[in-house]
Amino acid sequence: MPLPRFSRLAAERRELILRVARAHFARDGLDRASYNQIIAELGISKTSAYQYFDGKEDLFAAVIEDVHARMLHALGPWQNADSATEFWTRLREASERLTAHALAHPDDVALLNASTAQDPAPWLAPVVDNGRTIGVIRADVDRELMLTASAAVLRTADLWMAAQLQKGVEPSPVVWSLLEGLWRQPDES
Incomplete structure (x- = not known):
């Protein structure tokens, strides 16, 4: 799950990070998605990324949690x-x-x-x-x-x-x- 610093980001920034990661994971899957490519597309440093997530699996878990929240909201x-x-x-x-x-x-x-x-x-x-x-x-x-x-x-x-x-x-x-x-x-x- 995201590190505490992620939750302190502005809502728009959190949504952008999750949206970009969601697109990569949806297209490439967890195994083939590149954490470095996601970070590069977001325009953040690796150091910053690791202040929000422990790594790709952590980001993926946050994306999946967000997908379920979006589905529940739709319901x-x-x-x-x-x-x-x-x-x-x-x-x-x-x-x-x-x-x-x-x-x-x-x-x-x-x-x-x-x-x-x-x-x-x-x-x-x-x-x-x-x-x-x-x-x-x-x-x-x-x-x-x-x-x-x-x-x-x-x-x-x-x-x-x-x-x-x-x-x-x-x-x-x-x-x-x-x-x-x-x-x-x-x-x-």
């Missing part, structure tokens, strides 16, 4: 629904916002594959809890298991979406049928 906070119709509408609206963000920010999409360690619970837990409360999501399954299984479906869907968008194909809403299958009560058809 917006979950607003509890009072009915199944409202629940699915809000979930689809959140997905549309995320898709619009992905289309507008292809570097974020390219970095989804590198972000396997990010915990989806900050956004997903309120969704699952709301769905369980209103009967959209089965409550006979342990909450943590349902949350983990839902996160796995959404993580896989994110990777699939990234691949579709990189091919220039807008993804279909098939993810919802996968989630509906996971979340539906066993006696529903």
Whole structure:
């Protein structure tokens, strides 16, 4: 993670550093991206760069954290629904916002594959809890298991979406049928 001095930079300067690094990592990946090229493009000295980050891996971790923050911002906070119709509408609206963000920010999409360690619970837990409360999501399954299984479906869907968008194909809403299958009560058809 960034060193304390990075957080004391002006917001515009931090965003510039993350934007330039994001472009390099999205294009070249962690292994092939050059810390020296990123530093040179930013017009800062190596000494300055090492005052902000311990090295390339540290900068990469900051970029991935920023990508996830940007994705969460695009999703917006979950607003509890009072009915199944409202629940699915809000979930689809959140997905549309995320898709619009992905289309507008292809570097974020390219970095989804590198972000396997990010915990989806900050956004997903309120969704699952709301769905369980209103009967959209089965409550006979342990909450943590349902949350983990839902996160796995959404993580896989994110990777699939990234691949579709990189091919220039807008993804279909098939993810919802996968989630509906996971979340539906066993006696529903």
